[in-house]
Amino acid sequence: MTKKLDLLDIQGNVLRPYGRFGYPVARYVFLHVSDGEKGRAFVGAVTKSVTTSVTWGAGPDQVPQPDWTVNIAFTYQGLKDLELPTASLIGFSSEFVAGMKNRKDILGDDGPSSPQAWDPIWRENRVTREKDVHIFISLNAHTPGLLEDSYAWLKGMIEASDGGVVLLSGHLGDNNAVMDYQDVKVVMENGLPTAKEHFGYVDGIGDPAVEGLTADPQFVLGRGKQMADGSWAPLATGEFLLGHIDEAGEYPPAPNPILLARNGTYMVYRKLHENVATFDAYLNEHGKHFPGGKELLAAKFVGRWRDNGAPLVKAPDQASKDAFDAQLAAADQQGRDALLSNFTYDDDMSGAKCPFSAHMRRINPRASLEFTRDPNDVPGSLKVSTGAFDTPGALTNRRRVLRRGLPYGDVKDRSRDDGNHGIVIMMLNADINRQFEFVQQQWINYGNDFKAGNDKEILLGNHSADERFASKAVIQVDPNSDQPPYFLSKIPRLVETRGGDYFFVPSMTALRMIASGVVDPT
């Protein structure tokens, strides 16, 4: 019998990107636990309303889709103040214990991304105990009105905790107003919701396919792991959920007892500010010189065209893009999915279509890291290396993350960087250090695995303002052509970290155990 996940035990935000399920608005609320016993009672009360991953519908083993969703997660300090046993606490990973702020050197959160520049709630976190962030609660809703309903409900729950939990303020909103919560919402274009972020890119394509989650073989194409024969298989559940076998055939390290960990996962919460004016100016400036024009250059930054996410490996120039668009327009949902996600870099090992420093190639290199060149090959030419690894995706399969989250704020003036606009991204993985932190450190802020020296990922890289360490990126061309490569020079910091932390997202079982104080590691 094939593996099936316990959807009723897994929190809904783990397996569902809510934005794609009809919830265009969300609110993230952070709490401090002031009293362990009352705090646990609060967790118990909220748990009754927590949204699971169960299938929505009217059928058997289904529940009706809710108007708004609730999910909950905890920092290490939060679990400690909820009085989890020490023998359980010591089983959590060291980076989770340390928290995002203390991992700034690994993450490259320096200069304008450094913790002293974060929103007050994150700046004050882990400085004085009263301001420590303990609990994360996310509310996603169909409409702004329903979101307010959900927030009113949550406020009532906090009130009813009788001082057990305290709402932490300190999120910067419009005009730097200090807010009690972080609001996020889809970007609207001509009055219609889009899947775009503020730079104009369609975001969130290509979420990994997880074993036990989908029976649809089509969904796995381009989203799972590539096998030796070129076919695709879903990634092992243990890459994204604790208590399940991972890609190494092992259970990921997790706290005891197993019921505390199983069907839970770690979540990285990051608020990323987008410097839209700097981005536009940089793109316009280089767009004037780049052969192929501004929109192709914008696509080269990410590996996908801005308007519809067409991957450059399938649509490397305007003519092929036009053909791709026609196919996409004619395709059904499954066909669209395949067009956008089902591809490899096998025909683009030299990066002539999708550059090595493009966002998509850095975040998920698929099989493209197994490459080599022979001394007699044309300079700049690389090809698939075979034989060194069991499968083509061996170097990538253990670095995948589930990405959740939505843009925040509105761009009211594109000529300014300092508005309230960016994206809150939440990444879920079984091992923060092996997955999220590795990608951030080695693939976003460094390029050696891509034979790109210390070139950073173009959009997210922590590009330095110091002229001596100016960032560059190479837009490769076909090595057999007479075209010179294009150099992006002095790349400015386009995205800045504004805060965040590492959270543990327990299963429903674990939530009930935490709430009733029966977590027993012995």
Add this chain to the structure above:
Amino acid sequence: MGNISGKAYALTILSPIKNGIVTGEEIAYADKVRDLLQSWNLLPNSPMTQVPQTYLCRYFVLDDVYTESLPGASVLDTFADLLPVVPDAVRRRILPKEDHLKSRYLVFSSNFHGGPAGDVDGYLRGMWNAISGQIKQVWGYCYGFDQVNDAASFVGYMKKCQLPATLFFVGANDEPLPEQLKALYLKQEFARFAVENQGLEAAVLRANYHAFITRVAPTNLSGPTWEPGQYRL
């Protein structure tokens, strides 16, 4: 020969450190040596950057090597192990035996450009000439080092402490260190030139390239170039 790969040489030195206490201080000789080596981390750069042709090197103090003999595995041993009538003393005799080092060791390993013949003497003489002061401090507590007073005796002492290498990774290509440092410098400068001169007309590009070549002087190894031990701009 295992010590040589191309023109790179793998030197491995193990010098026994005296067992004893530094006079006037409550610290063992070996701990003192480690302390001294760790103080190099606080310097702007390692003294080893002054030693010509050093690709990569490492110092550490080896506290002990714990070895265990293989357990007895003959048929009789197995019987002795299984039969409850065998006296405990006999049973213990076939258990693995422990072995430890007689002293703690200063380990120095270096990959350097030694040429096709592996010129260890030349390298060690260069080392003595460059940093004899530090050498005397670091090796001062080692057995037999009191015999060392010049480059020749240093070479002799080190070769007595040398262990043959069997396999090693060369972290650099075959060229002499000044060649490699110049190559790194040129690569970095050329990348910068390419970025800064992108899209210029051929005539301007040619003129700029000429100026560039004049400035970076590719055949001049003495400069401009990277300093030994330089790891960033």
